[in-house]
Amino acid sequence: MVRILLNAYPPGRQGIALLALRLLLGVTLLVQGILCLFLPAMGAEAPGGIAALIGGAFLTAGFLTPIIGVPIALTSVALAFLQMPACKENLFETKLPVVFAAGVLLAIFLLGPGAFSIDAWLFGRRRIIIPPRPPV
Numbered sequence: 001m002v003r004i005l006l007n008a009y010p011p012g013r014q015g016i017a018l019l020a021l022r023l024l025l026g027v028t029l030l031v032q033g034i035l036c037l038f039l040p041a042m043g044a045e046a047p048g049g050i051a052a053l054i055g056g057a058f059l060t061a062g063f064l065t066p067i068i069g070v071p072i073a074l075t076s077v078a079l080a081f082l083q084m085p086a087c088k089e090n091l092f093e094t095k096l097p098v099v100f101a102a103g104v105l106l107a108i109f110l111l112g113p114g115a116f117s118i119d120a121w122l123f124g125r126r127r128i129i130i131p132p133r134p135p136v
Contacts, residue, residue: 009112009120018114022059025104028091029056029072036087049087051075059108062117069109073102 010018029052036049055072058064077098092098113119 009115009117009124011115014111015115018108018111019062019116021104021108022062022065022113022117025101025108026056026058026060028101029053029059032056032087032091035089035091039087039089048075062113062119065113065117065119066109069105073105077102 009015033049033051033053033056036052037046051071052075055068055075058068059072092101115124
């Protein structure tokens with residue numbers, strides 16, 4: 001499935017830029033998950049914290065990037081626009097950070113995780129060496 005969704009893993013400057021985008025959003029989600037789970041007021045926001053931790057870890061590592069991006073986007077939009085219970089300390093308190101995160105996630109989703117990711121290592125291009133045919 002990931003091989004179908006992604007057709008290129010850009011190396012070089014483009015790969016570094018995609019790594020920076022993944023780290024920016026992934027670390028933000030990890031911090032949000034930690035804030036949700038480990039602050040004293042834990043209740044209905046625990047599933048959102050767990051989703052943020054898992055999504056942030058996968059996004060930071062570049063693992064199953066196009067598949068994990070959809071639940072992250074839907075959860076972010078639901079928390080921002082549907083007034084779902086959010087954490088006491090919420091990094092996405094207003095709509096502007098949610099729009100910013102959705103834009104970064106859209107860029108990552110459309111461009112792929114880049115060459116510096118687990119997806120590139122697992123599903124990236126392979127060099128196939130065909131040995132010469134022996135003389136008949």
